[in-house]
Amino acid sequence: MLSVPCPWCGPRDETEFKYGGQAHVAYPSDPAALSDAEWASYLFLRDNPKGWFAERWFHSAGCRRWFDVVRHTVTYEFAPGVTP
Amino acid sequence: MADPRRSPLAHLAEPLAATGIMRELPYLSSFEVRGDPAEPAMARLGAALFPGPLLAASWPTAGHAAGTGPRYALWCGPGWYLLVDEPGSALAEAMADDLPGVSAVDVSAGRTVVELSGPHAREVLAHGCALDLHPRVFGPGSCARTNxxxxxxxxxxxxxxxxxxxxxxxxxxxxxxxxxDAAVEYIRGEPVDQ
Structure with a gap:
């Protein structure tokens, strides 16, 4: 069980959260101009690093806010300094 | 005329009472209020709801309740509060003013309340709650949305x-x-059939 550091509620059990995937995936500025491959890449392709990974979490059972954290995908350690 | 309402736990009143730990508090008034506590409208609403010296601190901080007695506000999230008062209270009248930037919705019928009291209340809750309920961390006036x-x-x-x-x-x-079920081990005698 992960203890996810919610920036509003403090550390809570993973079961209170929904996982939101990779953070900082920007919506294309002109989606209509993208080729199918580029659109599919935006929709489906995500980084899969071994190491530190910025990701989104949603505190669904608590304050119901989205926030970003940086987590290590090997040690499951959360980096300090979460950003709302 | 008899009260035609039926609370969500009316059918379990007897076994709840038999534990000596729990009872239902039905029909409490509650409003979900959303708004930035720094907004003047929120400050006005806070002052109307909680008259007295607590003016600046009328909205609770993270993880806490504000107000004492039957009327209080619980912190649910940033800019998100649950106002609670006795059944049939005048909470709605405080919301009647024009409050720009504030949303208040009557959610009294959406929830009911189980009150646990006594020396075993914390242990019963701890059987199913992942929060640290030790008084050092979670004391009187604390609140949390959790599972x-x-x-x-x-x-x-x-x-x-x-x-x-x-x-x-x-x-x-x-x-x-x-x-x-969680309270069985703290009850004297045989539990009442549900």
Whole structure:
């Protein structure tokens, strides 16, 4: 069980959260101009690093806010300094 | 005329009472209020709801309740509060003013409250709640939206050994039966059939 550091509620059990995937995936500025491959890449392709990974979490059972954290995908350690 | 209402846990009143730990507090008034506490409208609403010297601190900080007595506000999230008062209170009248930037919705019928009190209340809750409920961390005046068993609840500690559990009406039967089961080991004598 992960203890996810919610920036509003403090550390809570993973079961209170929904996982939101990779953070900082920007919506294309002109989606209509993208080729199918580029659109599919935006929709489906995500980084899969071994190491530190910025990701989104949603505190669904608590304050119901989205926030970003940086987590290590090997040690499951959360980096300090979460950003709302 | 008799009260035609039927509370979500009316059918479990007897086994709840038999535990000596739990009872339902039905029909409490509650409003969900959203707004930035720094906004003047929120400050005005806070002052109208909680008249007195607590003017600046009328809206609670993270993880806490504000206000004493029957009327209080619970912190649910940033800019998100649950106002609670006795059944049939005049909460709605305080909201009647024009309050730009503030949203207030009557959710009284959405939830019911199970109150646990006594020396074993904390242990019963701890059977199904992942929060640290030790008084050092979670004392009187603390509140949290969290999971209890598999139900989403708002937990509020009103006194040193008294807790209120706000639970959705449709989850109340499940949660009350789970609590009755969790409380079995703290009850003297045989549990009452549910």
């Amino acid at each position: 209890l068993a598999k139900a989403q609840v708002i937990l509020h500690q009103t006194a040193s050994t008294t807790y209120r559990v706000f639970v959705g009406a449709s989850f109340a039967d499940y949660l009350a039966r789970w609590l009755l």
